[in-house]
Amino acid sequence: MSTVKRDWPLWEVFVRGKRGLNHVHVGSLRVADAEMALGNARDLYTRRNEGVSIWVVRAADIAASSPQEKDPFFAPAADKVYRHPTFYDIPDGVPNI
Amino acid sequence: MELTERFEDTIARDQRIEPRDWMPDAYRATMIRQIAQHAHSEIIGMQPEGNWITRAPSLRRKAILLAKVQDEAGHGMYLYSAAETLGADRTELTGKLISGRQKYSSIFNYPTLTFADVGVIGWLVDGAAICNQVPLCRSSYGPYARAMIRICKEESFHQRQGYELLLTMMRGTDAQRRMVQDATDRWWWPSLMMFGPPDGESPNTAQSMAWKIKRHTNDELRQRFVDMTVPQADALGVRLPDPDLRWNDRRGHYDFGAVDWSELKRVIGGAGPCNAQRVEHRRAAHEDGAWVREAALAYAAKHTEGAESAEPAAPREVA
Secondary structure, eight states, rough: EEOOOOOOOEEEEEEEEEEEEEEEEEEEEOOOOOHHHHHHHHHHHHSSSSSSSSEEEEEGGOOOOTTOOOOOOOOSBBBBBSSEEEEEEEEOOOOOO | HHHHHHHHHHHTOOOOOTTSSSSOOOHHHHHHHHHHHHHHHHHHHHHHHHHHHGGGGHHHHHHHHHHHHHHHHHHHHHHHHHHHHHTHHHHHHHHHHHHTOOOOGGGGGGOOOOOHHHIIIIIIIIIHHHHHHHHHOOOHHHHHHHHHHHHHHHHHHHHHHHHHHHHHHHSOOOOHHHHHHHHHHHHHOOOOOTTOOGGGGTTTTHHHHTTTTTTOOOHHHHHHHHHHHHHHHHHHTTTOSSSEEEETTTTTTEEOOOOOOOHHIIIIIIIIISSHHHHHHHHHHHTTTTHHHHHHHHHHHTTTTTSSSSSSSOOOOOO
16 A cells, blocks of 8 residues: 655745845745745745745654643654644545545 | 643733644634635635736736735735644645635625726725734734734735825826726725624624734724725825715714625625635636646655655755
8 A cells, every 4th residue: 555645745944034144934835845845935935035045844854842832732752843734644545534 | 720821821921822832722723713714815815906917007017916916825825834833734724715614805705897996905905904914913823923924014015006006097087087986986895894893793802802813803903994094095086985984083083984794794605796706716726736736746756765766856956
């Protein structure tokens, strides 16, 4: 049984506004791969030339730690930036998911 | 309970709730609903103005309108991203829009009959949106407030281009001046309805204010919009279609006439001039685009590790 990602996965976008600054998280995208993520990030987050450098990362690859933010859903694993239903690969034979 | 106390304390101190915070289920649900409907409004809002891109009367007006509509798409995207931080899935949200289970701002159910409508939308509809959105930059949910900040930075161009378009027409021919007045007559009252029902009839307001999702009531924002807009109408030389509109010295605000709330109810309920057309257009775009989504996934799968072909292709430099 092959594994099928249900939808375009979630990517997080980081932009360096200009030379000398850090990359800053600006938002997210749903796209199929890194190349699409970069192109769409350029169109969505730098329409007014607000960036010289873009990083994109699959949200599923980000580990997070935020001890002040206490939702028991995230304990004890220090992963997942947020609850997101399509982080998970579901085999394509499973109904109603 | 410690979690509830922490949540309420964060809100009481005017600090932001972030995605990994515990929150009441009702807060999560109402935020998903509000953010999703705001996102849907931006996407549907592309249609009435997109209608005029090919017919805008000069290259400059076409370029401006293209940029504005592109911005609206972007605003929808920022908001879908914010909704997803709560555990929603934008594909499901789109499904709810298409099936009528989630709504969008009633204003976009009206038609754009002339090019003057494009100007009036920028002036009045975006003006009302700005009135609503600036306070939301301090809404309690972090990702939503940050999306609002980004949106507000882009929105002032939208209002200015509309107002400038109208100024240009008002300095033109008699026919152009009549067109501007006609557009104003049609869009004024629906713009006032954008702020929602009167406070006494708005069931969600009390809880939204307690959770600092909403920072001002519907009637407060509506009054603020009227007060800001009347001098703009005077400067433009158009008459706002309300015989009861007059300055009240004692209150320090403009008095204005009664809004026809039955019209708002009808339009929200699906009986506006363009409801069916707006949703159908969105449904068709979604379904006609399915092959693109599938092709992109197939291409990506073919090029990932585990596929028979060689290494994954490195993404090219994006200009």
